Amino acid sequence: MSQPARPLRLLLIEDDEDDFLAVRSLLRESEIPNYVLDWANSYERGLNAIDNPSHDLYLIDYRLGDESGLDLIRHAADHNLAQPLILLSSVQEVDLGVQAITLGASDHLLKGEFDGRQLGRSIRYALERTRPCRARGRSNTRAALLQRCLEASYNGVMIADAQSDDYPIIYVNPAFERITGYSASEVLGRNVRFLQGRQTQQPGIEAIRRALARQREAHVVLRNFRKDGSAFWNDLYIAPVPDEHGVVTHYIGVQNDISERKRFESELAYNASHDVLTGLPNRSLLEDRLQQGCQIARRYVRELAVMLIDLDGFKPINDTLGHAVGDKVLVEVAQRMADEIRPGDTLARLGGDEFVVVLPDLAHGEDALLVAERLIRSIARPYHFNELHLHVTASIGITLSDGDIEQPMKLIQEADLAMYQAKQHGRNNYQWYTEHLNQEVSERMTLRNELQKSIGSMNFELHYQPQIDARRGAVIGSEALLRWMHPERGLISPLRFIPVAEDTGQIIPISQWVLDTACRHNRDLLDRNCVHGPISVNISAVHFLRDNFVATVQRALDNSGLPAHLLELEITESVLLKDAERAIRLLHELKELGVGLALDDFGTGYSSLSYLKDLPIDKVKIDRSFIEDLIRDPRDAAITQGIISMAHHLELQVVAEGVETLEQADFLSRSQCDVFQGHLYARPMPFAELEAYLRQRQSV
Known part of the structure; x- marks a missing residue:
């Protein structure tokens, strides 16, 4: 396309400012050298612009408030608008592109799936193919226009003969050739199923068969293969094309390569269940593994062990050396622990420097001790990063279950209590969860709550014990001693509530x-x-x-x-x-x-x-x-x-x-x-x- 003497005038009919900014940004990346982009931000302004045409090309959004961009395309066709129109949409409907092109649009582009180069190419093709149409006028041009639009479409289009055996392909557009790697001459006369390769048992294939038998549209996602053997995900729409008597003579298929989207969805699904830093299962997947472990323990009358591992002295590493070094330590710790457990066991990261190990199939609960000892030894080995030599240890809490528990995640809480007991016993060791420990923690929680109530009203007393001079026997001072007379539980010893208050900041x-x-x-x-x-x-x-x-x-x-x-x-x-x-x-x-x-x-x-x-x-x-x-x-x-x-x-x-x-x-x-x-x-x-x-x- 030669550069026009004046700037190419483009009009975007779009009611969303963010989408206008996105299109403007993509146009800057296109190969169009000289253009002006105007913006009509409502259906009414777009309609007025079409009735008073002063632009070379119109980009029309499918959704304009309660109105449809298709109505603008239909209106433009009814008023013999000579300038080309391109429909933009963020929805994937089976025949939306076909409808737009049938009404007179030059192309249909799906938002988020085209870049600046592809947008520029669509505009360029639309303008080039419009010039001959203008010269010949609009009489008897609908079919030729449709042909050109199909060839300019970013989506792959295939047309099959519904009247012949095995639905042979009679037309494919350039986008189909680009996506599949096959030329038109290599696919004409063949059934499109050859793209399936050996994967002929996909769920979507049966949906296509049912649609063809009922002469209805279908929308499926298939795993197809290009000519070079590489796989791609094909987002395929198939629709019947009837003649003027309602007899289905052809099927049109519109395909789009969504491999990148599938990869992104797969990453999202993985990240939803795994820790991004270490690649270990996160809390969400851990809950599922715990439920499975409980089922195994019940079914085979085995023991289930849950261990909560918390690193000792890890915070100073983050504070002094930075999170980058801390992250390296966490990754190395995760790898070391993974090497010490069986393939059927689960190692998960709860967050920070807390990890959980689930041992779902133990003949004896004491077998968990061997794993705990291996983990402690492995974690305690020095860590070497360039010139840094770091030392980290771990405190481990262990709890056992026969799998008969209504809420498996409660085992994590029990292991957590035991882990804190290990911290209090000097760290770098393991402790078992016991019911006595649970009662002790429960008592501390109760004291904490009761303390908070008393702090609100300062429901405390001070008692004073005199201090006596050893030589003269005179009182030379006194010590203030805190007393807490609880309204229901009576006098509570400072030895019980002061440690709780210090731990909680109360x-x-x-x-x-x-x-x-x-x-x-x-x-x-x-x-x-x-x-x-x-x-x-x-x-x-x-x-x-x-x-x-x-x-x-x-x-x-x-x-x-x-x-x-x-x-x-x-x-x-x-x-x-x-x-x-x-x-x-x-x-x-x-x-x-x-x-x-x-x-x-x-x-x-x-x-x-x-x-x-x-x-x-x-x-x-x-x-x-x-x-x-x-x-x-x-x-x-x-x-x-x-x-x-x-x-x-x-x-x-x-x-x-x-x-x-x-x-x-x-x-x-x-x-x-x-x-x-x-x-x-x-x-x-x-x-x-x-x-x-x-x-x-x-x-x-």
């Missing part, structure tokens, strides 16, 4: 309430001239390491008006285990506020000796576990004396917790312990009783 609002309340109570005592020394408040490691902790302490002092030296904060050695350098920095900031600092439960951890000289603390509190057997166990006595001596050399005071007998007090006095705290002197008491106790002690 400890933050609770700890803040304790801090604020203790400061307010000690201020009340100060205002009543009942000063006895600082109030000690236990601080959770979770709360202590929050970025704004120092600010919350300052706010509690400011709101209550309590002098800083009348507040003492007790931390445990676990703070140092989490982030020692940050913890020491925070302690120095607190020291600058003027509050007292004590190291609680001293002697039960492992890190304090190396950091003790750097901590700006005032006191150490000997854990009650050493005081309890102080008189009977020489080792506890030696440890206690060692702690007191070391603390005094570091110029620190020593508080002994849990002093309950005179013998313990005498031993501690002889060992130069500074402060006593325990039932021998006073039990923890509500704040309302503390003032009376202090006044009584003052009078004595």
Whole structure:
């Protein structure tokens, strides 16, 4: 096509702006050198443009609101429009293309299945074939126009003789030749079934036979073969063509190569059931495999084992080395685990660094232990990526079933509980699921929910246990102890609910309430001239390491008006285990506020000796576990004396917790312990009783 002296004027009749932008983009990729694209965004504007033609070619969408683009093509034919029209559609109907061409369209293109080059070719062919038609006029041109349009069509078209035996092909268009690789001379006179090759038992073939027997249309998808032997998916429409008397004389077949679409659908189906990173089954497919495993276990009276594997220390790899390295580790872990299980077993990835292994056919449940041990050893081997040498271990939870379970996915939950038990036992090991474990977790969930209710109203109390100067016998302070009196379950021990609150983060609002309340109570005592020394408040490691902790302490002092030296904060050695350098920095900031600092439960951890000289603390509190057997166990006595001596050399005071007998007090006095705290002197008491106790002690 020679370049026109003026730009080629094209009009797109389309009510969807996104489709207009898509066509405009495709035209930019076409080989049309000089054109102008206009846009009519409604059926009415398109109709007006056809009635007042000023464009060289019209691209018409099939769906225009409630109207049809076919009506515009019919209207154009009735008004003898000389310019060519091309129908665009996003639906695949059996005879839509045939209808459009019969009405006078030059071509029918399916949205999403043509590119810019193919669009340009369709426009070029339509314009070239329109010129002779204009010269000859429109009389007796319908058949010739249809012929040319079929030849220009992007879809393969085949016409078979319905009056002859075996329906021989009498016509194929160039698109048919392109799709199949066969020339027209090689297929004329043959039945189109030769494209099926040896795959003659496809479901769609029977549908074609029924349609031909009833002289009705058919739409099937067949696996066909090109001349070079390569396979393609043929989206085939077949329709009968009757003559003027209604006798079917021919069949027209319109085919489209949808191999790329089939490949995409196959990928979507695969990705819907498999993990994209590792290629392992995902949760959806795992559920199906679990159900199958339960059926096998029931049918053959075998054991089914489910293992949940969670990697230890994987998050720091992602955080420090990036997700690209983390992904490589996950892929390698998946491959190693796949090598350790049987072909009939299932390895799936739940997400993140969690995997599940299903062993559906075990003679003995204990056989799962051999698999678990192999997995742990395999995962623990070093990982080498270029110059990186990484180490990862795994914690595994195992549960067994005989397959008689209404919801197989519950086995995943059971294995998950056991896996967390393995984490608590030091990681890099496996644990079995037990009913006791389930009860324990259930109790924790109940406590968590009840805690949340109590946090809303702060339904807690503070009791105070006085601290006694070992030399003078005077009260020199007290420790605030949290109490939770549940309205239905009664008093719940802090040993039960504090660990739950720390795991869930609920400890933050609770700890803040304790801090604020203790400061307010000690201020009340100060205002009543009942000063006895600082109030000690236990601080959770979770709360202590929050970025704004120092600010919350300052706010509690400011709101209550309590002098800083009348507040003492007790931390445990676990703070140092989490982030020692940050913890020491925070302690120095607190020291600058003027509050007292004590190291609680001293002697039960492992890190304090190396950091003790750097901590700006005032006191150490000997854990009650050493005081309890102080008189009977020489080792506890030696440890206690060692702690007191070391603390005094570091110029620190020593508080002994849990002093309950005179013998313990005498031993501690002889060992130069500074402060006593325990039932021998006073039990923890509500704040309302503390003032009376202090006044009584003052009078004595």
